[in-house]
Amino acid sequence: MTTTDVKADISSTTSMSLNSAGSDDGSEPAVQHPMNPRVEAKIKALCQRTGLVMKQENGQRKYTNPALTGKPEKGTEIFIGKLPRDLFEDELYPVLESYGPVFELRMMLDFNGNNRGFCFVTYQTRNESQAALKGINNFEIRKGRLLGACQSVDNCRLFVGGIPKSKKRDEIMEEMKKVTEGVVDVIVYPSAADKSKNRGFSFVEYKDHKAAAMARRKLMPGRIQLWGHQIAVDWAEPEIEVEESVMKFDASHE
Template sequence: QLHSSTGLFNGISPNEAALLALMETTGYSMVQENGQRKFGGPPPGWDGPPPPRGCEVFVGKIPRDMYEDELVPVFERAGRIYEFRLMMEFSGENRGYAFVMYTTREAAQRSIHLLDNHEIRPGKFIGVCVSLDNCRLFIGSIPKDKTKEEILVEMRKVTEGVVDVIVYPSATDKTKNRGFAFVEYDSHKAAAMARRKLIPGTFQLWGHTIQVDWAEPEKDVDEETMLRVRVLYVRNLMMTTTEETLRQEFSRFKPGTVERVKKLTDYAFVHYHSREDAVTALHLMNGALIDGATIEVTLAKPVRCVYPIFAGSSLSPASLLSLKPGQFSSAVTLLEYYCYKNSWALPEYYLYSTPGQDGKLMLIYKVVISSTRSSFMPDKVCTVLEDAKELAAQNALWNLVPRVRSLLLFLPSPTVLSLLLLSPTAPVSSHTAVPEPSPTLSLPPPHRDSISPLIRTLPSSDHPSIITRCVRRGNTGMEEGGGGEQHLVCY
């Protein structure tokens, strides 16, 4: 530990002298432990608990010979620093990244806006983004008759720092859970210690060997973005509840306010014409009873799908085989990967058209995989080119891999399909993008014979599909089927 007191500067290196001078000036302490050097935490005069989640930022691409005496003054421009953690090598150099915790979330956001892609030295640019300290564990193979209160009590018996337990009722029987839970801890350290204790696979609860892994934390969305959201996410619906019922219930306070409703299994998205009406409905409908089920209502969180590229970042060629399953955002890409994996030729897409009843041109793709001597065509047509291609790829996957069918019936999400098809033993994540598909029109068999070819497209690698989706983050887990099999499902 470094101590700041007058007269200790003789016989030490310039770097140490600079750090001691910083401590002398600011009054912060500094200690090095477990491969990191901590400046502050708490700062002088701090009284109370540490800042809440969302106050910490991650800093990358730091020059290896740059230390706190240069970095701290830069990051103090955004606000008061609670703690600065610089990752260190045994050699004394830093490892190129650090974590800065501010005393407020506003300061953390200001730091991102001010210092992301900041030129810290001539030709050297740093990257700054929000740090997600994961405090949530996924616990699987829990008896389905256990309540949230019972699970909370049991987890507090075997682990420390448990704050809350998130349990979702079964889609078909609201008196039972779905066979898993998410356990929230008061800190990342507490969650890590709990995971270390439970991870060996021999730990039992109520006589069941449980599965434990990290749950990907739900990303924070900045306040400015959330202030523009006019879509509600509705959870815990009955399977029998219809979109028309939801439209009536959510516009009862002011008829005509609902723009549209999209329901998938036991959850739905309710779109409003205005932000004000969405907020009013949120307060009125959260906890309401619809068709015998107590529903949960929140604002739908937009997912940020594009990120800045840091100046000086190196780019190298990549193939589909190098991607993780969660990085597949469409069935088109997933089908191409599946062909790669089986050493097949790439899928070829043939576009056909047929006139619709309202005069619009309806589109449909036929997928041909020459290596298997097979072709696939869905029984629905679309008005949008990219959606027609996505539908064709989903249909091909449906026919190529029978074990995805039961999942597609309930949730046709390419991300979920990729986890099931390509990495069935991969760690379970609570991040899954749920698409809201564009309108499609069923195509009766006689009509299918009258479609006419429009163009022959290039293989999907040369003709990428770009699809804009309305998505919301949800929780993902393993649910046991009637025959004891495990299904990956999204909520």
């Protein structure tokens, strides 16, 4: 990768297009200050050393590795919490790559461009991600500062309640495709009392977690109705419960 390529990747600004109007968890996009020269120099050096490509958008700095082709195995993303707020990727990345090639790193940012205390990292294989999970959890990144790590859940399915019981699967599929993007399947269960009717809810499967998160954000109560009915929307399965000890940071160190 040339210096020009790195500079172009680093200078990418926050995307404000409709298709990327929120972060992967469906939250509102964070508008950030321009990257300060010291941080830019650190990231530039990291990209030059590793060949990573960085893009900053939607409240995160996202790194991908062009040298890694093919799709990662399922279940290879891990959540890392308790990051010191003044830590940057050049300090963390050597720890991550010691367990295998990093397919993707997403550092979540606050308004000032500092990390929010957590990030997500994806490896290509489950063996690599499990080794990283064990090694990074309770790893002392700085004196007295232990990281926390746990498995990330790549949830692609939403529960949608409040659906008229007369609606068939194909009708629900058609309606969901009108109001959200990335729908790949709809699961409907018949009523026990009347098999010709549904139970008033369905499960909607999306192509990936980001599409599901964006759909959930769009379908939140009060924002949209289906067939004139108010609907209830949530993740079909509970999102991973990150232990408080993994998520929180000690303010006395900041």
